[in-house]
Amino acid sequence: MNIASHLDKIDRFEKLRARLDPMEDFELWFWSTMNAGTNAVNAALHHASATKADDVFPTQPGVYLVPGKNGELVSAYHAPGDVLHVGRPKIEGPLPEDVTTMMQAMGVIEHHRDPCIRGEREPTRAIADECDAALRQCLGLLRKRMATPGQAWKP
């Protein structure tokens, strides 16, 4: 997906996170956090030319919804565009250090996904704080990348 759309989603997820209570609304708060971070990683990967910013949308690793002949969306194999989650699929090749750090920060968030969302681990304030800090780091690095002189992103 194009970078502007990723940034728009991040902005709206951030606003929603501010309205949700990390404990009372843990599932949706966490899911907004994870989605904001994943969009940030995708935007950074596109900015670094590691993946394509095409408006095609992943259904599973390697398979995307792409525009068909009549404008409808059809499933097709496609070169790496957006990842579904960091590591799905793994993006091959050397990546810029800041993008690697963003992915590691997302690993902190993803680590809590299945136990807390699908499993029986009760979310704690410490887990929420850890996820929040990881997202802050991820978004901070994205903003720095987008504003880097000479490489600054323009819509």
Add this chain to the structure above:
Amino acid sequence: MEAIDHKQRAERIERSIAKCGGEDHEMKIEGAMLAGTHWVNFILHKLGVTKGEQDVMHSYMLTVNDLRKYCVADREALEALAEIEDIRPAHVRGNVAGGPAAAAHALALLGKIRANALKLVPLA
């Protein structure tokens, strides 16, 4: 996870969905998927089709054999969950126009799944 826990989680997610606004179509769809999955697991556990350690995560990750088996219990709920899941690529991961309408549809599908689940509550 036991049936009662799925019910409590689904209801908590639905309370959170109610805090979403008109611009939050992605999280309405994701919330419908998360809550709908809990309700489907509630149904399957209540009917004795699956046990707590056999929770469904996504309908598309099931084997064809398991999906057929679970559809015997409640085809309408499984198909509604699959339809919610199919909305996600275009409107959660993607930027296709019509997100708010897609979210409204996802929440209507969630309502169907919840209604089927709550018919089973007297079995508790």
